[in-house]
Amino acid sequence: MFYPEELIEEIRQRNDIVDVIGSYVKLQKKGSNYMGLCPFHSEKTASFSVSGAKQMYHCFGCGVGGNVITFIMEYENYNFLEAIRYLAQRAGVSLPEVEYSEEERKKADFKSRLLEVNKEAAKYFYVQLKSDRGKPAHDYLTNRQLSEEIIVKFGLGYSNKYSDDLYQYLKQKGYEDNLLKESGLVTIDEAKGANDKFWNRVMFPIMDVNNRVIGFGGRVMGDGMPKYLNSPETKIFDKSRNLYGLNLARISRKNYIILCEGYMDVIALHQAGFNNAVASLGTAFTGLQASLLKRYTDEVFLSYDSDGAGTKAALRAIPILKEAGLTAKVIDMRPYKDPDEFIKALGKEEYEKRIEQAKNSFYFEIEVLEREHDMSDPEEKTKFFNETAQKLLVFKEEIERNIYIEAIARKYNIAFEDLRKLVNKYGSQIVVGINREEYNRNNREKREKREDGFVQAQKMLLTWLIEDISLFSKIRNIITPNDFKEELYHQVADMLFQQYETDHNVVPAKIINYFESKEEQNEVASLFSTSLQEGMNQLEREKALNEIVRRIKKYSLDYESRHATDIAQLQKIIKEQGELQKLHISL
Incomplete structure (x- = not known):
């Protein structure tokens, strides 16, 4: 760390986390926090929480978390110093010039x-x-x-x-x-x-x-x-986390992005005025690339090669884009192979028309399916409708599903009710066919992942302490950082108690800076983001607090008892265990 701790803290404080993250992610006020779709994984329901009071963020879906510095590091793929310089410039904070020797520069x-x-x-x-x-x-x-x-x-x-x-x-x-x-x-x-x-x-x-x-x-x-x-x-x-041309496409004024297969396609489109074109980097399109696109747009137009390989690539990309919450459309460039050939042959105006005529991705999938079947053969046509019915199950909402059923039925001249019954038939088979053993295994794995009571109690108390600092004085003679037996929790508790003793205040976002690994930063953020039941009256809150404190202290004393080295120490522990039964903290 090349800059003084005090300067780093000033930079953090002068960059309000809600303002900074709000410039990247659409946030909505929910209670005391702000919620939005997580920019670090694909999700349809907002689980990304930003706290203005704590100056921290935490995703309850994928577990990422931290302060404004860690957000910029993760989102912009910056290292720590790059993030500090970026935030300093944003807040108008002057950084001192640091001189390095040649050897220091290399290292x-x-x-x-x-x-x-x-x-x-x-x-x-x-x-x-x-x-x-x-x-x-x-x-x-x-x-x-x-x-x-x-x-x-x-x-x-x-x-x-x-x-x-x-x-x-x-x-x-x-x-x-x-x-x-x-x-x-x-x-x-x-x-x-x-x-x-x-x-x-x-x-x-x-x-x-x-x-x-x-x-x-x-x-x-x-x-x-x-x-x-x-x-x-x-x-x-990392090929899977970057897209060719995105540095230019992200500042385009268009509200959609064109996704191509190759460098020359992107360059040809930019030269023709379509400065919102990007391409994957010689590998299959990935979920990380879809999440990257989601930062800059809600709609993607696929402009893959019109040959068989390009069609297969488009079919693979469509569900990945949808999973990231993006609307996907497909540009038909036939009889030309790719955007470069198309524009050279017909010009940018014709390509613009093809964009306007781009197919809804689901209709594209059905048209490809149709080409794979001989629709003049009754058996092949039946197969087509059965496969189409299974594809229609991708729409979970009944209203949306019925709209698509109606459109497909109208296009292929089949009765709406007949196609709907076929769709429902396959839907019921999926429900009935759930593998009970797999269901039980999944539930068992979930149970195994649930934190035991002691770990959860530590998290809840740390969250409670930063939300109500008056609790420090109430638990002063009962709980100390030494009662937090998990190594990371102990470090965090020690820093939190020191902050309170020094300033009679706590700044959880400042603690994040002391941990270098992203895994530790995520875990620390989760310690301060544990859900506390809202709507409890004072009596219920008091009961919950006492249960949490008793659980932590009991586990701590049991641990000390198992590791006691002399009889006097053991007697002291037994006495404290007896007093624990009478413990009551009043709010």
Whole structure:
């Protein structure tokens, strides 16, 4: 941590968590907190809670939690220092200049240095594209009808034919072998030496949403294989969590995003004015990518290749998009294969029309299903309606399901009631066919995951203490941090009690900063977000508090009894156990 603790706390305090998270997530006031859809996992019912009083967030669905600093780190994929600098700038807080020696600079932040290496590589590839050696690659791009403006906009480049060209350049810049190897740009072998990952390829820098180069894609010049090659996974590059072109598409004024398959499709669409196009990175579309899109839009238009492989990819992507809460539509580009070919042949105006005519994703699925059956054959047609009926069960709400049943029945000339009965038949089979053993197993697993009474009591008391600090004085001679036997809970309780003793106040959000791992931060946030029953009268609250305190103290004394080392200590514990029966805390 390069900045003083007091400065970090000032930055946290001057960035209200409700304001900050509210700029990313739509929040609604619910009681004393704000609720919204969690930006870190797919959900349809809001379970993401933000507390202005505690200056903390916690998702009851996936368990993430923390303060405003951890939110920015997780959402923007920043490290701690990057998050501090971002929030300082947002709040108008000046940060002191920190000077590092060359050695300290190398050790300061490995992730930042990886980003630095990628940025240098991108600059180098661009210079090579503009050189005489890069003329074949530049000709390839101009033959694909890309303008100089779009080449600059996407930072396109060229990797030379020499197998260690980039390696030698980066070594001259002072980057060490270990870093270059971790960047994925270079392979280093004791026997074979150092070799560039990319050579003789048109280079496509891959940027995150903050315009930082995190990886590369390379298209081979000539007939070499593989045709396209991506950077391997690194500490800054995860294919499943990023989308090509999203850094530009996210600031588009359009209220939807076009999802394509390849780099050239994205670039061609941007050049034609569709600056809201993105593509997955050489792998199947993932739920993490869908959640990423959900941050910026509610509607996605699929513009995958119109061939069989593209159709299958679209069919796989549709349920993933829906699960993330996104509306999906499919653009029909036939008779052309992809957006690049389509726009070159018919122009952007025709592509705009295809967007307007894009099919509802469910209708697209049914049309694909129809193409798989010979509708002139009664047996095949029957199979089609049976498979369609099963697909209609995806709509859980009866009204919505009936609307789709009516539309399908009208299109395929089948009686509404007949199709509805078929749908209900398959629906009842699913209910009746629930595997009882599986049901019992799931219930058993849920029971096993339930926290035992002592763990839950510790969480509830920690939550209660920050919501009503007057309790500190009431439990002063009964409960101490030593009564919290879970290691993490003990650390948190110790810091909380110290805060109260020093300032007669508690700041739970400040405690988060003392834990480095995301898992610990999530757990600490959950300690302060345990549900307390609302609507209890004073007598009920008093009874609940006494039960919680007794449970914690009893477990603590039992633990001490098992580990007592002399008779005097044991006698003291037995005396306290006897007094515990008479314990009563008055509110």
